[in-house]
Amino acid sequence: MSERVPFPEQVVATPEVVKRFGDLHPPFDRQAAVPEANRCLYCFDAPCTIACPTHIDVPSFIKKIASGNLSGSARTILDANILGASCSRACPVEVLCEGACVMHRYNKQPIQIARLQRFAMDALYESGAPLPFAPGPETGLSVALIGAGPASLACAAELRRRGIRADLYDARPLPGGLNTYGIAEYKLPLVESLREIEMLSQLGVEFHFETKVDAAGLAELEGTHDAVFLGIGLGAIHQLGVAGEELAGVTNALDLIAGYKSGALTTVPKRVVVVGAGNTAIDAAIASVRLGASEVHILYRRGQEQMSAFAFEYEHAKHEGVKFLWHVQPTGIRGDGIVKGLELTRVAATEDGSIVPEKDSAFVLEADLIVLSIGQSTHADFLSGSPSSGPSSTFGKIQLERGRIVIDRATGQTSQPKFFAGGDCTNGGREVVDAVADGKRAGIGIAGWLGVQHGKG
Amino acid sequence: MGSALGSESLDGWGCNMAKDRPTLTSTFCGIECMNPFWLASAPPTNCGEQIMRAFDAGWGGAVWKTIGEPITNVSSRYSSIDWEGRRMMGFNNIELISDRPIEVNLQEIAEVKRRYPKHVVIASLMVESKRESWHDIVQRAEDAGADGLELNFGCPHGMSERGMGSAVGQVPEYCEKITGWVKEKARTPVIVKLTPNISDIRVPARAAKRGGADALSAINTINSITGIDLDTFQPSPNVDGKSSHGGYCGPAVKPIALNMVQQIQADATSMLPLSGIGGIGNWRDAAEFILLGCSTVQVCTAAMHYGYRIVEDMQDGLLNWMAEKGFATIEDFRGLSLPNVREWKQLNLNYQIVARIHADLCIGCQLCYTACWDGAHQCIHLDRTSPAPDTTLTPGMVEAESARRISTTPIPKLDAGTSGRTNAITPLERIPRVDEHHCVGCNLCSLVCPVENCITMERIDKDLPFESWEERVAKGLITSGTGEVMSTNT
Known part of the structure; x- marks a missing residue:
């Protein structure tokens, strides 16, 4: 890696914001985490795992907290969800893992899965240990990922674990997309998102910041990479369309x-x-x-x-x-x-x-x-192609539906085989964990597709 | 409120019921007891001041911390096993007998008996294995006013290395001989406290009986090493980096103690009035020991954990249970369960139960399913939503199916009908089904099920008479102890 300043050190916390946006759900200490972990029934084929879009093996990571195997617990989480720390704070667990907990069915509080997950992830950071995965042996293949939000990050992690180069392009100066810039600070502080991405970047991800990829740029990337992943999210927030909207304020x-x-x-x-x-x-x-x-x-x-x-x-x-x-x-x-x-x-x-x-x-x-806050537009216009994209580009032919990119849900592949996509631009705007799940499936999907293309399938 | 009538009508028992309230008073080897709850010889009975506070709290008796030539203890003496967040499920100590001068202990016994004449004070004794030493200590303890003597033949650590404690209890001849010496001198009842660190507890029990013991108490603590520190590789309790095996007690040892109590009480050559010890922490535990024949019970770990005050519920709970069951005295139910403990060969081979899962209570954790597949007989299945019963679906196949599922966060505006979706009802596909034809009635599923009464074990009427292994052998249906194993191989 180059001499890049670590992402968390590129930002300065505003004391006023830190003071006013304290944790909505405070962290567990060990003496609270272990009894809570022991309360978990260790369900077979657990509903919490099924409900999680990334299928984190919840009972396993919880039992590892109970046994004191904290590094193993964090690895179990990260293996399924490379943004496990962000998700532990940002996920609407009431409608996901904790909502699915069987405890609801006999008048007991569901297991506090999110706080336990955060406990395991915080312990990993505090230990100073590296990301528990290494990049795979280099294959010489490369993928361009447009957008550096959760979908692209998750996709990139899967690619790197399989030795495929990952080039991420983002218009902003820092990675993470809405995970960094769009989640209430009392749930997920900006610096926590960056800390997580810093760890992920140990896999050797190449970031290209402040690079807005236009149609011509995309056509070029299509030519220089073996596949392209579109993790471009949604567009601008809609306007009301009434008089006075241009006023300051x-x-x-x-x-x-x-x-x-x-x-x-x-x-x-x-x-x-x-x-x-x-x-x-x-x-x-x-x-x-x-x-x-x-x-x-x-x-x-x-x-x-x-x-x-x-x-x-x-x-x-x-x-x-x-x-x-x-x-x-x-x-x-x-x-x-x-x-x-x-x-x-x-x-x-x-x-x-x-x-x-x-x-x-x-x-x-x-x-x-x-x-x-009346909904976001899509990137339909951009994706419908532009004159500059040239005859060699295929992205203008990607099938859309109501402005969303149509993908095969299991692999993330679009109607144009070289293009894969995931996250808000495909699902209409869901949660971080949905984007991570999309990106993960796409990363595996891309590797599988490239394997076939290059005779390794 | 002020009148006597008013307060009686408010007490929940009514005027007549109060008279019928059962009593906890009993007689144990001639000793009158106001209740069966004694503190065992241990740190809670170290001195007179403690014991008097314990009596004020409601304990009926106390066995004094073992009196003998004062010893020197090490620092760091106890260790414990925590279990899933609960502290001290098992407790271990390497503390020796009393470190106080014999004379001080005896003076305090006299003082306690003067102030609490109706409470039972037992002097626990341990001296070197010489006749005159035992005669001397017996005389002095009785002169101090002890109601009885407990011979500590059980202490498993430290004292045993010096030829005392369990070193005596483990050798039946010593046990008999020293009991005999004590009986030559004693005017009060003699209780012999047995060690469990022996292959058959009945052997030292018989020896004590032959030696003339009036009663027994069991069990003393079990040899143990509670754990090793995974950073220092040192055991606990840690004495300057080293430890020594200690004596294990607390809730974890209760099943072992119950078995030994039953063995003693079911054997005519060892049976004597018995004071039960081992993991007793509440009235339920006490009732179980009494149902297996004990007349009194002794408590240590629970009092060390929570203080003397625990005896209040022990009394109250046992009295309420006795009233509910119609028992007026301890003797009414003492030993009632002894006929129900038999040798395996006497059990009914024609008794058949099967597991029934009550779907209305099932929360869908599927612990019974995985337990039956991995730990039992593969007869619980997840096929309620299959068109036909499917016993071929393995746990691995079930998990693989779930891993392939694509789940998304339900967003109200994107997913119509997801808001207000409830998780209160267990989906049918998560409720396991028992294949009753293959269920062997092992109980495992009902034991792992977290919901009370969700899995019940129900008797299948096979219309066959009682038949035991013993009877089958007697009828010549089986030729020897290994006959059945042999026949399956031929």
Whole structure:
């Protein structure tokens, strides 16, 4: 490796953010972890393992904590999920492993799998031990990975373990994508994501930062590599399409979250309104509270039952003092250079599911900051090809469906054999662990496909 | 509330019930006991001040920490086995007998008996194997007012290297001879405490009986090394980097103690009034020892772990259980289980049980499945959702099937119908099925099942009369002890 400064040392923590975004779920100490580990029944063909998109062998890593085999526990986790540390903090375990725990069925608390997983991963970092895997013998094959988010990282790890060169290209200056820039700091601090990627890079991953791959670039990479993995995520957050959206004080949830995580943003004004009621909206609303807002509203054009945020995220937001306005739709933004308020209309759902405004229900909600969180666009335009991609490129012919790249779920292969894909650009926007699972399957899929191509299948 | 009538009607027993409450009083080899709960000879009975506090807490008796020529102890004396987060499931010590002068112990016995005349104080004794030494210590202990004597023929560490403790208990002739010397002098009942560190506990028990013992107590601690430190490679308890085998006790040893108690009580040549010892920590344990014939029980580890206060539930729990079962006194149920312990050859070979999994209670952990496949007889299957019973599906095939599954995080807006999905009901495919035709009734699945009553072992009526191995041999159906093995090979 070159003389690169380790990723975690490239960032400076903002004391204010560190203070205000303490762990939502504090770590276990050994005397708490071991009894919790011993509570695990060690189910056969365990539902938690099945529920985990990366199929971490949960009972095995938990029993290793109980027996004091912490390095073995971390290895069991990493073997299935190279971003096991991030996932232990960022996963919505209530709907995954812990939600599947059989303990629910006889009035017992589910095993605290996430905290145990974090305990094992923290122990690995504290021990100073290297990543427990070595790269495979070099094959001379190489793969270009577009985007350095969780899907590409997981894919790259599988490739490196099989001796295939992995070149990662990312527009940002640091790796990790939304895992680094997009997860609430009280769940996964930015520096923790970087620490994990630093360890992963021991496999010999080549990073190319601040490199935005355009159509021509992609066509070139297709020519210089044996396969290409698309881990490009989703596009920009949608706009409302109302007057005043250009005013200062209108932002979107991902920029707000990336802003405070990277230290560019340390406070928000008093009155914040978040438009949209998904998990990202909740993260932005809670962040606003912690960044000093005295009144934070989330507003949504439908009712509570239709919100896409997980139930536990909704509860968390209420707990932090976020107020919810249901059945309202923005019609305009008021302001004079900077935002002053949001024009709203009450709406009602009709029987066919469409939304109609209620007569004479317009009102204005005063706001100093408006945060949009109404879904992300896709990269459909980019993928549909551009004139510059030239006749030799095949990526313009990749099959899409509603803007998502269509893949074979087991291998990650697209309709164009040399292109593989995974993560949000294929699944419509799910969790880190889903991206890791996609990337892992694709890495194995690519290696298998290349093996056949090069007579090693 | 103030009137007597009012308080009785509130006590939950009613006026008449209070009179019918069972009693814990009993007589043990002539010693009147207010209850059967004694503290064993050990650190909790080291001095008079402790024993008086123990009596205040409710203990009916105490066997004084063994009195003899004062010894010097090492520093670092105890070690233990923790089990899955619970502390001291097994306990070990290398402490010797009392390190206090004989005269101090005897003065305190006198003081305790003066203040607590109705409580039982037993003097545990250990001196060198000389007739006059034993005569002397017996005389002095009885003069101090001890209600009885317990001869420590069981201490397995340290003292045994000096020809005392288990060095006596392990040699029946010594055991008989010293018991005889003590009986020449003793005016109070003599209890011989037996060591379990011997192949057949009945041999020293018979020797003690021949020597004239009035009662026995069993078991003393079991030789043990509790563990080795994996960083220092040194055993514990660590005395300057070294250790020595100690005496094991605590909850872990109870099954061993129960077996030895049963052996003594089922053998006419060893049977004597017995004080049960070994892993007793609550009233349930005590009831089990009494059901196997013990008249009193002795407790050490549980009191060392939680303090004297544990005796409150021991009394309360045993009384409540006795009332529920209709027993008025300890004697009413003492030894009731002895006829139920038989030799294997006397068990009914025609008794057949099979496992039944109650699907409504099953949580789908599948521990019974893996236990039956790997640890028993491969007759539990995961085929409830198969079109037909499938006994060919191996655990490896089940796991491989799951590994191939693609799971994703359910996102409400992407996956309609996933919000509010419940995990409260066990899916049918996770509820194992017992192949009753092949089930041998070994109990393993019901033992590993974490849910009470989810797997029950149920009798299959085969319409066959009782028949034991012993009877089969007598009928000439089997020619010798190894006949069945031989016949399967021919």
